[in-house]
Amino acid sequence: MQPAVLVEDLEKRFPGSAAPALADLAARIPAGRITGLVGPDGAGKTTLMRLIAGLLHPSRGRIRVLGHDTVAEPDAVHALIGYMPQRFGLYEELSVLENLRLYAELRGLARGARKATFERLLAFTGLASFTSRRAGALSGGMKQKLGLACALLETPNVLLLDEPSVGVDPLSRRELWSMVEELRSAGTTILWSTAYLDEAERCDEVLLLNEGRLLFAGPPGALKDMMRGRTIMVRDPRANRRALLRRALEVPGVIDGVVQGRAIRLVLGKGVPPPEPHLLGASAAAEIRPDTPRFEDAFIDRLGGGPGGHSPLAAAMPAITHGSETVVTVEGLTKRFGTFTAADGVSFSIRRGEIFGLLGPNGAGKSTLFRMMCGLLTPTAGRARVAGLDLATAGGRARARIGYMAQKFSLYGSLSVRQNLEFFSGAYNLRGRHRRRTIRAMIDIFHLAPHLDMEAGLLPLGFKQRLALACAVMHQPDVLFLDEPTSGVDPLTRREFWTHINGLVEKGVTVVVTTHFMDEAEYCDRLALIYRGRLIAEGTPDALKLAARSEDRPDPTLEDAFIALIRAEDANGERAVA
Amino acid sequence: MWHRIRALVIKEFLAVLRDKRSRLVLVGPPLFQLLIFALAATLDVKNVAIAILDKDGGPAAIELALRVAGAPAFSHIEMVHSEAELGEAIDRQDAIAAIHIDRQFSRDVLAGRPATVQVILDGRRSNAAQIVLGYIQTILSDYSDDLAARRGIPRPAVTIARNWFNPNLIYSWFTVPGLVAILTMLIGFMVTALSVARERELGTFDQLLVSPLSPFEILVGKMVPATVIGIAEGSFMLVMAITVFAIPLTGDVLLLYFALFVFVLSVVGLGLFVSSLAMTQQQAILGGFVVLSPAVLLSGFATPVENMPSWLQTLTMANPLRHMIVISRGVFLKDMPFEAMLPSLWPMAVIGAVTLLAAGLLFRARLE
Numbered sequence: 001m002q003p004a005v006l007v008e009d010l011e012k013r014f015p016g017s018a019a020p021a022l023a024d025l026a027a028r029i030p031a032g033r034i035t036g037l038v039g040p041d042g043a044g045k046t047t048l049m050r051l052i053a054g055l056l057h058p059s060r061g062r063i064r065v066l067g068h069d070t071v072a073e074p075d076a077v078h079a080l081i082g083y084m085p086q087r088f089g090l091y092e093e094l095s096v097l098e099n100l101r102l103y104a105e106l107r108g109l110a111r112g113a114r115k116a117t118f119e120r121l122l123a124f125t126g127l128a129s130f131t132s133r134r135a136g137a138l139s140g141g142m143k144q145k146l147g148l149a150c151a152l153l154e155t156p157n158v159l160l161l162d163e164p165s166v167g168v169d170p171l172s173r174r175e176l177w178s179m180v181e182e183l184r185s186a187g188t189t190i191l192w193s194t195a196y197l198d199e200a201e202r203c204d205e206v207l208l209l210n211e212g213r214l215l216f217a218g219p220p221g222a223l224k225d226m227m228r229g230r231t232i233m234v235r236d237p238r239a240n241r242r243a244l245l246r247r248a249l250e251v252p253g254v255i256d257g258v259v260q261g262r263a264i265r266l267v268l269g270k271g272v273p274p275p276e277p278h279l280l281g282a283s284a285a286a287e288i289r290p291d292t293p294r295f296e297d298a299f300i301d302r303l304g305g306g307p308g309g310h311s312p313l314a315a316a317m318p319a320i321t322h323g324s325e326t327v328v329t330v331e332g333l334t335k336r337f338g339t340f341t342a343a344d345g346v347s348f349s350i351r352r353g354e355i356f357g358l359l360g361p362n363g364a365g366k367s368t369l370f371r372m373m374c375g376l377l378t379p380t381a382g383r384a385r386v387a388g389l390d391l392a393t394a395g396g397r398a399r400a401r402i403g404y405m406a407q408k409f410s411l412y413g414s415l416s417v418r419q420n421l422e423f424f425s426g427a428y429n430l431r432g433r434h435r436r437r438t439i440r441a442m443i444d445i446f447h448l449a450p451h452l453d454m455e456a457g458l459l460p461l462g463f464k465q466r467l468a469l470a471c472a473v474m475h476q477p478d479v480l481f482l483d484e485p486t487s488g489v490d491p492l493t494r495r496e497f498w499t500h501i502n503g504l505v506e507k508g509v510t511v512v513v514t515t516h517f518m519d520e521a522e523y524c525d526r527l528a529l530i531y532r533g534r535l536i537a538e539g540t541p542d543a544l545k546l547a548a549r550s551e552d553r554p555d556p557t558l559e560d561a562f563i564a565l566i567r568a569e570d571a572n573g574e575r576a577v578a
Numbered sequence: 579m580w581h582r583i584r585a586l587v588i589k590e591f592l593a594v595l596r597d598k599r600s601r602l603v604l605v606g607p608p609l610f611q612l613l614i615f616a617l618a619a620t621l622d623v624k625n626v627a628i629a630i631l632d633k634d635g636g637p638a639a640i641e642l643a644l645r646v647a648g649a650p651a652f653s654h655i656e657m658v659h660s661e662a663e664l665g666e667a668i669d670r671q672d673a674i675a676a677i678h679i680d681r682q683f684s685r686d687v688l689a690g691r692p693a694t695v696q697v698i699l700d701g702r703r704s705n706a707a708q709i710v711l712g713y714i715q716t717i718l719s720d721y722s723d724d725l726a727a728r729r730g731i732p733r734p735a736v737t738i739a740r741n742w743f744n745p746n747l748i749y750s751w752f753t754v755p756g757l758v759a760i761l762t763m764l765i766g767f768m769v770t771a772l773s774v775a776r777e778r779e780l781g782t783f784d785q786l787l788v789s790p791l792s793p794f795e796i797l798v799g800k801m802v803p804a805t806v807i808g809i810a811e812g813s814f815m816l817v818m819a820i821t822v823f824a825i826p827l828t829g830d831v832l833l834l835y836f837a838l839f840v841f842v843l844s845v846v847g848l849g850l851f852v853s854s855l856a857m858t859q860q861q862a863i864l865g866g867f868v869v870l871s872p873a874v875l876l877s878g879f880a881t882p883v884e885n886m887p888s889w890l891q892t893l894t895m896a897n898p899l900r901h902m903i904v905i906s907r908g909v910f911l912k913d914m915p916f917e918a919m920l921p922s923l924w925p926m927a928v929i930g931a932v933t934l935l936a937a938g939l940l941f942r943a944r945l946e
Contacts, residue, residue: 374788392942396582396790404788410781415592426585427789481788 002067004158004189005029005052009061012047020059021047022212029158029191029205031066034184036203036220037193038295040490041461043209045193046086049162052191053083065158082156084147086163092136096127096146099135103150121149124179140362141172148179158189165194166487169361169516170559171566177202197296197491198519208299210490215302220295227267227293227301232274235263236286242502247281249309249499254280256297256306256495259502259523261542261558267297269305296491296519306495312445313473314503320352320478324388327352327479327510328373332382335368335533342368344533345382350512350526352478353505357524358514359562365533366514367483373512374404374481386479400429403477407484407514409464413457417448417467420456421474428475442470462493469500480504482513486520498523518558529565536569582791586799594769594807604769608761608811612818615757619880620749623709627654629673631664636684642695645717646677651710668700675699675710687725743911754823755910756879758815759902762838763845763873766808768866770849773800774941775862787942797938801846808842809835819910829909833916837905837923844898844926847933854940873899898926 010025022044029035037045050056052063054070054077062069068076090099100121104114122128125145130138135146144164151159161180165173180190192203200206200220208216208223216223236244245264249257253272258265268274277286300306328350335343343365350356360366371377373384375391383390389398411420421439430438443449446466451459456467465486472480480501486494502523505511515521522541529537529544537544541558548561556564595601628646632639647655656673658664667673678696686693697714699707726733744751777783786796816834819825827834852869856862876883876890877899883891894900901922908914 374784376784376787391788396792396795399788400790402788404785406781406784410785412589412593412782413780414597415589416596419589419592419596423585423589424789426588427582427786427791429582429790431581 002031003028004031004066005191006064007048007052007061008063010048010051010058010063011060012044012051012056013059020212022051025061025212025214027207027214027217029189029207031189032184032187033204034180034190034192034202035205035207036200037191037207037209038195038197038200038203038299039209039215040195040493042211043490044212045195045209046162048209049083049085049160049191049193052158053081053160054078055083080156081158081160082151082154083160084151084162084164086166090135090143090146090150093134095132095134096122096138097131099146100149100153104153107153109153117153121152124152124182125149126175139172141168141175144168144172144176145179148176152183156188158191159183161190161192163193163195165196165199169364170518170562171361174563195490196517197299198294200295206295208302210299210303215299223298224293224295227297229290230268230270230272230301231291231293231297232266232268232288233260233263233291234266234277234280234282234286234288236277236282238283238285239281240506242506244280244282246309246311246499246502246506249306251275251280255304256300257309258495258498258519261522261540261545265291267300267306270301300491300495303492306492307499309499311500311503313469313500314507316441316445317473317476317504317507317509320508325352326350327354327387328356328512329385330369330373330382331384333369333372333379333384334381335365335372335377336380341533343372343379343530346528346530346533346535347382348528348535348538350510352510353508354526355501355505355511355513355524357521357527358512358530359521359527360530361566364530366530368533369530370481370483370512370514374402375399396429400475401478403472403475403480405468405472405480405482405485407487409457409468411456411464411468411471413455415456416453417456417459418452420467420471421448424471425474430475438474442474446470461489465489465493465497469497473504477509479510479512482511484514484516487516494520518562521558529562531566531569537565579792579795583795583799583802586791586795587802590773590799590803591806593773594803604765604807604811605814608765608815609818611764612754612757612761612815613822616750616754616823619753619757622749623651623674623706623713625653626651626675626706626710627656627673628652628710628714629656629658629664629667629676631658631661631676631678633681634679634683636688638684638687638693639679642677642679642683642718642721645721646714649713649717651713664698668698671700671702673700674703674707675714677714690729750823751825751911752907753879754819754825755906756877756903758812758819759841759899759906760874760877760879761815762808762812762842763899763902764870765811766804766842766845767849767852767870769807770800770804770846771853771856771862771866772859773804774850774853774937775856775859778856779858793938793941796941797850797934800850801843801934804846804849805839805842808845809838812838812842825910827910828913830913833914833919834905834909837902837909837919837926840923840926840930841898841902841905844930844933847930847937848898850937851933851940854937873897876900877903879903895925896929898929901926 007025007027010022011020012022013020037048039045047056051058052065052070054074057071062071065077066080070077091102094102100118109117122131125148127142127145127149135143138146164176168176180192184190203220205218206216206220207214241259241262241264245257245259248254248264248266253269253275254266255269256267274288277284277288326349331347333343333346346369358366358370368377372379373386378392387398387401391399421442425435425439448467451463459467486497501511521527524541526538526540527544528535544561545556545558548556548564553560630643630646632643646652656667658667664676664678668676676698678698680694683693683695697711699711701707723733741747774783820827848869852865853862856865876894876897883894883900904922905914905919908918
């Protein structure tokens with residue numbers, strides 16, 4: 001059968017950058033299937049999409065879409081494809097319907113056909129009851145659905161979706177997937193790009209990209225099968241799981257590991273038998289059982305394994321023993337914007353040396369809560385105390401005890417790496433020899449030396465991540481606030497990041513984190529699920545999973561738990577209304 | 579505290595000066611604008627055309643026409659032959675003014691009777707036409723003085739004008755000291771107006787607010803570099819004014835610098851105030867237009883403040899540019915002493931204090 005897209009001997013270079021964005025790429029994207037274009041940020045996913053859409057020309061090689069060359073016959077290609085870029089060009093000031101009308105006009109959709117098409121797409125995307133809402137007021141998931149509707153106006157043969165699930169909560173993500181699966185059954189070819197490796201498992205075919213090169217092409221199961229027998233779960237009721245992971249990652253033969261609720265999950269090198277508990281530093285009570293392999297395991301294996309378990313950052317930090325046991329107290333925290341209640345009477349407390357995760361769908365109010373805790377937003381009612389102080393009114397001395405790392409890279413992009421380190425160390429009261437020594441240590445720990453004079457904004461994403469963490473912890477904070485710290489970052493950097501965080505927590509640092517990544521949530525000691533401004537569930541990851549266990553789902557994932565809890569809350573709400 | 583402020587000041591300087599393009603923006607456009615504005619913003623009338631309708635043709639009429647043609651302000655004399663042609667020359671803006679010399683002109687002049695000429699002016703260009711009329715009147719009165727002298731008639735009372743402070747009424751002496759103030763304000767304002775808004779947009783402002791830096795420290799950290807850059811910009815303009823435009827600096831340079839310092843502080847305050855209101859850079863730029871264009875129009879740079887309605891004159895007190903232009907012209911042209919400066923200095927100090935205070939309060943208040 002003819003492939004929908006045929007990529008031959010492709011190379012793409014951008015002027016001014018030494019390494020090619022894509023190199024030696026040959027691939028076939030089969031018709032009528034969902035193909036996942038998977039890889040971390042900067043792997044070349046968007047470049048490949050734009051090349052297929054005919055928006056860029058290859059430096060070498062060629063691409064054919066259903067037999068049409070993207071360079072020679074761009075018009076034919078444009079007629080066949082629908083393209084939804086990463087940030088779809090929705091006009092935020094226009095309503096849902098006005099956006100649809102505008103795109104129908106731009107695409108030259110016949111007037112007579114519009115009404116029926118709009119109705120079909122609005123029903124398909126579940127946006128029918130929001131037609132008059134401003135696009136800017138939609139949640140992240142709904143924006144993506146509207147973007148998808150606009151891309152589907154002409155029923156394309158090939159649909160290119162560039163990271164449709166970024167910033168979308170698990171619930172909306174599932175809905176997007178079922179929409180795409182419906183399109184597939186209607187015969188559409190779909191190319192779905194993503195940095196979430198777990199999404200690869202839902203695709204029929206996968207193209208795995210890393211640094212512009214194709215690591216794997218084929219069905220995701222084939223890649224996972226290679227990892228069969230190499231993944232184990234270790235549950236040790238007597239050991240601290242973070243310490244256990246740290247030790248296990250240093251054991252030869254263990255190539256990767258993550259915290260998984262109460263247990264740790266390890267990936268073993270090829271041909272390595274499951275180790276004895278004592279070799280991992282676990283107690284005799286430890287239970288080791290095999291686990292099903294995941295796509296991410298295979299990816300890490302291809303890249304030669306994850307980082308070790310030792311954190312030089314944590315080693316350089318003094319242990320925190322001072323202060324009270326309860327570090328953060330949130331009491332009846334409420335925030336109203338006009339008539340809208342973004343946070344509604346939320347209370348919880350966080351102990352010293354705990355990782356506390358805030359989860360919730362887009363627009364549920366977790367960012368509002370987070371910002372109130374950091375003192376960036378004044379609560380309407382209630383209070384948040386960090387180390388006994390309200391950060392919004394407390395002086396600089398109190399703020400010097402917290403570290404903060406924002407969602408987007410929010411260091412000074414036009415300053416060099418060294419200048420960023422110097423500024424933040426100065427702003428956090430470091431001076432003299434201590435300051436110089438700390439900066440030196442950060443450069444060594446995060447391997448920043450080769451990039452010191454580079455503009456921070458031009459750093460590769462992984463290094464930005466490291467620099468941001470360095471700037472947030474240089475002053476040895478007691479509490480660390482992380483707002484979606486690793487979104488878009490490749491799995492290796494994410495592992496390294498959590499190794500540092502785990503190390504810091506063992507030293508007594510308290511961590512508050514918001515996240516959309518379920519594997520990040522697994523690292524947390526406790527999770528709070530925020531929905532419609534309220535705290536609807538709180539507990540350890542395992543406890544939340546347990547609460548969602550049912551007959552047809554005996555072993556739910558955290559994502560299943562997340563969705564089940566939100567559905568239950570919706571059902572509750574409906575009952576209350578009825 | 580000072581260590582933190584120092585870190586912030588260094589960071590602010592780097593943020594503005596590290597980038598080659600933004601360094602260029604600080605020097606290139608102001609220089610360009612100074613040159614352009616100094617040449618363009620002039621009320622001297624030069625290179626205009628005059629139409630002459632000579633129905634007389636006598637020697638006196640010809641002499642008058644030659645005198646007009648010889649005036650340096652008029653580049654071109656168009657001789658027209660009928661009222662219709664004259665009307666058309668004005669209509670098509672071929673000429674800004676027309677001189678209509680009547681049939682009896684030479685006869686009246688020879689007979690020693692009062693002779694009249696008609697001058698028709700293009701009222702659409704009222705300002706320039708007024709000035710042209712003045713030139714023509716001068717030519718006419720010179721001519722009649724000469725006629726009187728030829729006949730040995732003693733001349734009546736004569737005015738002799740002496741222009742103090744600017745003896746030759748060179749227009750750039752008037753505009754350039756004002757431009758020095760305007761361009762300093764432009765740069766000082768834009769550097770600060772964008773700074774907080776940019777940080778808010780990029781998320782780095784949150785980063786500052788959660789750090790030990792207090793709003794006061796952030797304020798000082800933002801103020802110092804902008805003030806230094808503003809004063810450097812002002813100095814650059816001063817040097818250009820003295821060297822390139824040869825404007826005499828009659829007053830005390832130190833006094834001028836003191837006033838410049840107070841002025842830049844008030845501009846920085848205004849910029850930070852606008853910036854702390856804005857959530858994005860786009861809003862800050864729009865805010866800049868809202869402040870800058872009225873500030874220039876109501877500054878007395880082009881039109882005297884005294885010509886404005888009295889309520890508007892009161893309003894211009896809140897415009898630092900108005901005060902600085904008074905001081906700049908004063909120190910440049912008439913050796914303004916400190917006491918004479920005071921009425922212009924204290925309003926700028928008040929503007930600076932109020933806006934800086936408001937900006938500092940708004941840093942946090944914008945968090946709701």
